[in-house]
Amino acid sequence: MIELVRELRRSPELLANLTRREVKGKYKRTALGQLWSLANPIAAMLIYSAVFGIILQVPVPEGDPSGLHSFPVFLLCGLLPWSFFIGVVNGGMGALVGNENLIKKVWFPRSVLIVATTLSTMFTWSIEMLVLAVVLVVLGAQVWVYLPLVVLVMALLALFATGVAMVFAIANVYFRDVTHLSSILFQAWFYLTPVLYPVSIVAEQSDRIGPLPGGITVLDVYRLNPMERFMEVFRNLLYDNRLPDLGSVLYCVGWTAVALVVGAWVFQRHQGKLAELL
Amino acid sequence: MSDAAITVDGVSKRFRIYHERNQSLKAAVMRRRRSVHEDFWALRDVGFEIPQQSTFALIGDNGSGKSTLLKCIAKILTPDAGTITRRGRMAALLEVGSGFHPELSGRDNVYLNGSILGMTKQEIDSKFDSIVGFSGVEQFIDQPVKNYSSGMYVRLGFSVAIHVDPEILLVDEVLAVGDAAFQEKCAEKFSEFRREGRTVVVVSHSVPTLRTMCDQVAWLSHGELVETGEANAVLERYQDASRTDVRTDERGRVHWGSGEAVVDDVELVSDGRRVDTVRTGEELTIRIHYTARQRIERPVFGLAMESHDGVYLWANNTKDLHFEVDQIEGTGVVECRIPRLMLQPGSFHVMASVVDQSTLHVFDYLREGARLGVVTGVPVESGGYLALDGRWSR
Numbered sequence: 001m002i003e004l005v006r007e008l009r010r011s012p013e014l015l016a017n018l019t020r021r022e023v024k025g026k027y028k029r030t031a032l033g034q035l036w037s038l039a040n041p042i043a044a045m046l047i048y049s050a051v052f053g054i055i056l057q058v059p060v061p062e063g064d065p066s067g068l069h070s071f072p073v074f075l076l077c078g079l080l081p082w083s084f085f086i087g088v089v090n091g092g093m094g095a096l097v098g099n100e101n102l103i104k105k106v107w108f109p110r111s112v113l114i115v116a117t118t119l120s121t122m123f124t125w126s127i128e129m130l131v132l133a134v135v136l137v138v139l140g141a142q143v144w145v146y147l148p149l150v151v152l153v154m155a156l157l158a159l160f161a162t163g164v165a166m167v168f169a170i171a172n173v174y175f176r177d178v179t180h181l182s183s184i185l186f187q188a189w190f191y192l193t194p195v196l197y198p199v200s201i202v203a204e205q206s207d208r209i210g211p212l213p214g215g216i217t218v219l220d221v222y223r224l225n226p227m228e229r230f231m232e233v234f235r236n237l238l239y240d241n242r243l244p245d246l247g248s249v250l251y252c253v254g255w256t257a258v259a260l261v262v263g264a265w266v267f268q269r270h271q272g273k274l275a276e277l278l
Numbered sequence: 279m280s281d282a283a284i285t286v287d288g289v290s291k292r293f294r295i296y297h298e299r300n301q302s303l304k305a306a307v308m309r310r311r312r313s314v315h316e317d318f319w320a321l322r323d324v325g326f327e328i329p330q331q332s333t334f335a336l337i338g339d340n341g342s343g344k345s346t347l348l349k350c351i352a353k354i355l356t357p358d359a360g361t362i363t364r365r366g367r368m369a370a371l372l373e374v375g376s377g378f379h380p381e382l383s384g385r386d387n388v389y390l391n392g393s394i395l396g397m398t399k400q401e402i403d404s405k406f407d408s409i410v411g412f413s414g415v416e417q418f419i420d421q422p423v424k425n426y427s428s429g430m431y432v433r434l435g436f437s438v439a440i441h442v443d444p445e446i447l448l449v450d451e452v453l454a455v456g457d458a459a460f461q462e463k464c465a466e467k468f469s470e471f472r473r474e475g476r477t478v479v480v481v482s483h484s485v486p487t488l489r490t491m492c493d494q495v496a497w498l499s500h501g502e503l504v505e506t507g508e509a510n511a512v513l514e515r516y517q518d519a520s521r522t523d524v525r526t527d528e529r530g531r532v533h534w535g536s537g538e539a540v541v542d543d544v545e546l547v548s549d550g551r552r553v554d555t556v557r558t559g560e561e562l563t564i565r566i567h568y569t570a571r572q573r574i575e576r577p578v579f580g581l582a583m584e585s586h587d588g589v590y591l592w593a594n595n596t597k598d599l600h601f602e603v604d605q606i607e608g609t610g611v612v613e614c615r616i617p618r619l620m621l622q623p624g625s626f627h628v629m630a631s632v633v634d635q636s637t638l639h640v641f642d643y644l645r646e647g648a649r650l651g652v653v654t655g656v657p658v659e660s661g662g663y664l665a666l667d668g669r670w671s672r
Contacts, residue, residue, distance in 0.1 A: 013399050014394060016393075106395065
């Protein structure tokens with residue numbers, strides 16, 4: 001872990017250049033360029049709002065104390081962080097396999113590839129979040145005060161995502177089916193995370209079922225998911241405009257630490273063998 | 279602590295030869311194993327030191343492990359046993375232009391590639407003009423590199439790599455890039471590297487190139503170190519060993535070739551008498567005595583000369599000189615007359631060969647056909663191998 005950080009600190013320029021390559025290369029030869037990065041979330045918002053907000057009538061919680069009451073905004077506060085997370089993990093998986101020729105021919109700290117993916121995804125995510133912040137302000141939310149905290153939580157999620165991406169990236173080098181398997185896994189994870197609906201629905205169902213053997217509830221199990229807490233924290237800050245529950249924040253920090261340590265350990269152990277495995 | 283640039287100590291590298299590789303999870307689970315494999319030792323307990331400021335070559339046949347070793351030194355592969363210690367900033371030229379992004383401009387790629395090779399932004403800034411100048415793609419530097427011709431692509435990549443300014447440079451057999459003019463520039467750059475006292479490690483199996491470049495050689499065979507030492511001696515033994523048809527004749531001289539025709543003797547003649555010493559500036563005739571065991575159409579006879587310390591000085595053959603030998607059979611003689619021997623005093627080896635019309639198939643090659651001694655004659659000059667009869671004026 002420490003070794004990994006030291007490696008990264010020794011190659012800040014490589015990191016910057018690789019990040020720039022990702023960002024610049026992604027939308028080359030497209031007429032709209034960087035605007036495309038906004039097209040995806042907007043399209044997703046329209047589709048999900050139509051299906052879940054209008055057709056399925058998912059109840060929209062009222063922002064407390066912000067007073068916001070809009071499914072699209074509620075959705076985006078969770079969807080943008082989620083898409084970022086998935087973007088980083090998928091990007092990280094592609095980064096090692098896609099840079100095969102580089103890994104086989106030049107030595108440089110391999111972790112740079114993963115971190116550059118995180119940074120370039122973070123770049124587009126920041127633009128999306130900025131647009132969201134503007135929308136929130138227009139709708140009358142008192143989001144300004146919380147922006148510094150939002151940035152901190154964004155950084156936290158980025159670290160968490162990087163740790164997860166490192167594990168998946170290495171696994172994908174050994175077994176290429178990880179790419180396909182993970183797309184199923186992430187789909188399940190997506191629906192098990194309160195992105196499209198509020199947690200309150202799960203709480204209601206959990207109450208109806210009652211405690212499971214051992215005194216725990218369905219909700220307790222449901223809330224083990226670290227992404228659930230991230231959603232909660234982001235929505236508290238952006239949609240509700242209040243400070244998140246300290247316990248939830250600590251839970252996120254704890255998971256981030258675990259993800260980073262495990263990710264760095266796995267990556268460090270296997271990065272020397274990448275040139276042979278690819 | 280030694281002062282070697284690179285110390286290779288007991289390095290072994292194992293590869294797995296997969297008979298069955300379960301790169302899909304299903305296969306791995308079904309068969310309850312990731313793979314069925316055999317171990318193959320690409321390197322086994324190799325150890326030597328590469329002295330600072332030397333040009334060091336790794337030679338060996340295909341599959342001898344020389345490229346694997348270079349990759350281990352370059353940190354791309356991790357050895358399974360042993361250690362490699364490097365002292366100084368290192369750059370590897372294993373493949374040029376890897377890591378170029380086709381959609382980005384040449385300029386962006388120079389920065390990207392430079393930083394992959396370990397240069398800082400300031401360094402690239404200061405060398406940018408030189409990099410672009412060397413590559414000769416100035417006009418296109420702001421074009422995406424996907425529009426480059428493959429030659430331009432390689433030249434730009436090479437140019438970045440060569441500007442890394444390393445203390446240790448690792449080079450694989452990639453140097454045959456670009457056109458003749460660019461190759462010349464590269465060769466120049468390499469001798470500059472050597473003059474500046476940098477350590478260069480080269481992998482190749484082209485003995486003639488190495489002979490002119492290197493001062494130390496490590497010879498690898500089947501993953502093991504055969505020997506390491508002074509370049510010419512090791513290269514010669516390597517060459518002898520790699521020829522399956524090497525033989526020694528009754529006079530202890532080394533021949534190689536298929537043997538349909540052989541060079542029996544090389545005679546040095548001056549003024550109608552057989553000699554082994556001539557004066558600078560005198561006439562010399564080199565006579566090749568041959569025996570053709572069967573009729574051979576249009577053979578090519580060749581002569582070459584080396585200084586006593588192994589510097590390749592001269593070569594001449596009947597094909598290049600348009601002296602057509604229509605056919606040979608039985609014994610015979612061909613001779614080559616040199617009207618004025620422009621060599622400074624010293625000792626020289628004369629090699630002789632008889633090859634087929636394509637010059638690819640060797641019937642016989644006699645390595646030390648004759649030893650030529652040169653003593654002071656006219657002109658008298660100060661040193662070196664050549665007597666060019668230089669004149670001063672003012």
